[in-house]
Amino acid sequence: NFLASGDGEIVNPTADDGSSDVIFLQQPFKYFGRTYNRIFVNNNGHLTFTEPLSAYNPSLDSGRDIIAPLWTRLDNRRGGTISYREDTSSTVLAQATAAVKRYFPSIPFAATSAFVATWDSVPYYNGGGVATFQVVLAYNVHRSFILIYYGDVAETGLPWQAGFYTVDSINSFTIPASSAPELSSSSNINVTACRSFHVDGSPNLPSNFLPFGNGERVTPRLDNGSSEAIILQQPFKYFGRTYSQIFVNNNGHLTFNEQLSVYIPLLNSGRDIIAPLWTHLDNRHGGTISYREDTSSAVLAQVNAALNQYFPNLPLPFNTTSAFVATWDSVPYSSGEGVVTFQLVLLSNVDHSFILFNYGNIAETRQQWLAHYGTVDFAHSYTCSLLTSSELSSNSNVNINGRWVFQVYNVCDTLNCTRNEVCHFRDGYGCGCLEGQRPNPESFDATEFCSSSTGTISLSRCQLFESYFPPEFLHLNDPNCTGTVEDGRVLFHFDNEGHICGTTLSSNGTHFIYQNSIHSILPTGVITRERWMNITFSCVYPLIQTLSMPKDIQAEQRYKSERLGVFPCPPDLKHGDQEGMENLWTDRNRSSSRPRAAPFLMRPHGSRSLPEARPTNTSSSAYTAARRALAAGCDDVKHGRHRHPTTPPRQPRGAEREYNSLKLPNELTCKPPDCSLRFASAQTGPDSQGADVDTSSLEKSAK
Secondary structure, eight states, X not given: OOOOOOTTOEEOOXXXXXXXXXXXXXXXXXXXXXXXXXXXXXXXXXXXXXXXXXXXXXXXOSSSOEEEEEESOBOGGGSOEEEEEEEOOHHHHHXXXXXXXXXXXXXXXXXXXXXXXXXXXXXXTTSSXXXXXXXXXXXXSSOEEEEEEEEEEOOOSSOOEEEEEOTTSSXXXXXXXXXXXXXXXXXXXXXXXXXXXXOSOOOOOOTTSOOOOTTXXXXXXXTTOBOOOXXXXXXXXXXXXXXXXXXXXXXXXXXXXSOOOOOSOOSOOSSOEEEEEESOBOGGGSOEEEEEEEOOHHHHHHHHHHHHHHOTTSSSOOOOSOEEEEEEEEEEBTTSSOEEEXXXXXXXXXXXXXXXXXXXXXXXXXXXXXXXXXXXXXXXXXXXXXXXXXXXXXXXXXXXXXXXXEEOXXXXXXXXXXXXXXXXXXXXXXXXXXXXXXXXXXXXXXXXXXXXXXXXXXXXXXXXXXXXXXXXXXXXXXXXXXXXXXXXXXXXXXXXXXXXXXXXXXEOSSEEEEEEEXXXXXXXXXXXXXXXXXXXXXXXXXXXXXXXXXXXXXXXXXXXXXXXXXXXXXXXXXXXXXXXXXXXXXXXXXXXXXXXXXXXXXXXXXXXXXXXXXXXXOSOOOOOOOOOOOSTTOTTSOSSOOXXXXXXXXXXXXXXXXXXXXXXXXXXXXXXXXXXXXXXXXXXXXXXXXXXXXXXXXXXXXX
């Protein structure tokens, strides 16, 4: 269970009660809120941070920060070796990370350094046997763990103790074992001869924070210090200016052009600045200030989902490919009044930029402080107006305690207002009407266009905005059918090509009507003071058209019939039965005035047309007016085809007939027709040869 020896292993001097020289850590170690850049390995089985320790009589409450895997009197002059190294190899870091995740699965962790000290077969001072054990400090900039592994540990009559202790006596632990050999057969993590402890002293980050991630870097431990210039992989847009670098300043703010050491907050600092908590902080006395640019899919999915929840009416869902995260974790005030934990997140894409302030534990302070953002031209700024700094953790502008979210781009640049509009604020930014224009809140300057089964209505965007109706809050009967903006107009459209949008179809006997409505998104709740809209618009088409036929009608065969005329709706035309309507023949080839039928009203096999008329020398034909009744309740008209010989007057050169071009959908159920409306039927037969026919009676209106 030990980590194997590695490159750079250094052996302690062989000396009674000896110690290593001071060991400077490449990466500081955080121990219960205190951060150490150096460490000592002492021969008598313990590690200290501020000075070497030769004491061999164990006393964990010694008033110092100490880690003691086995504190007793050992003598490496008689044998064995005591060695150490700071290891950043990928193999060792992977082992340390896996061990910590196995023992502490609920804490996100990835080791970036491991300090390993090993006592290998070192004899007790009295010569009663040897002890073999190893201590590993596995840590990153925020999290620290101790792993202790025991090998062969002989019994001894010398005093001994194992555990850890802190200088303030707040945190300590003594391993409960009745004898030294028992250390090799017990555990606190169900792995024999292993012990593990979480020792950074920091609680897990609050739930409203983004977790620590890979590539986290720490600012220098300096009073009024700052990071070096951080080059951003994805530039950040801030109120019309685009930045490719950023500085994280220890006193609770970010700047773009230069470092800033000022700790007294200024409302108008004359620079672009983002300050989640601008006050005098001192990371020399504890805590860490870290930052990273994160492109991991887990973090991006989390921030994109949050932004789209907070701003649901963006023209397109927000999607960023990078998040810059800076975290102040348990950093003390310079006055020593307490510590603060907060986080700043920068998010940006082509059109939009946002900042998130996340607040954890914020202690009260008498220092001056400010939670704020501002711009170099003073055009944009915001200041959290709270009485005390601790209130930042219990308040919000997005209904999540401790989280504040702000748009930090020029909204007017994204609205594309026309020259007849002006961008201004009215419960939010939008394109309003120029001064002097007279809004019409009744119709919003509506314009409607109808063609076949297509309907479009456009409204004035500025008039809608002046009446507190942003275009993104409006939709048709189907809430998924929202408007589009073109040249200052908001257009709503329906058709039958997969864009019906809740359109209804009805008939009043003489016309068929497509109808839809524009609605506003209503807030939830029974009672509301919000304004709402319901504008209904229709496209109306007549059921009846007139067609002129320039040629005479000549029957070519006996017992052929043509049904001419129109009726509003046959009584037997029910769901799925359109036979009656299909028998209303139409002459497509001879009509230039017939309106095109609505696409979703057409039957797959189309409409039927009249037989082609041919000139003839026949001097007479027999025509009879008749109607095949399709309705119950029309007892005076018989069903079927009938032959009624007649001798009509001379046939005119032209004949007009009325026809119906509408194919009703199967969903319609027709009302009983008025049986006073008759269809005319022209019938030929053997008794009607040579008769002239007066077809003027066929010109009749079904209106």
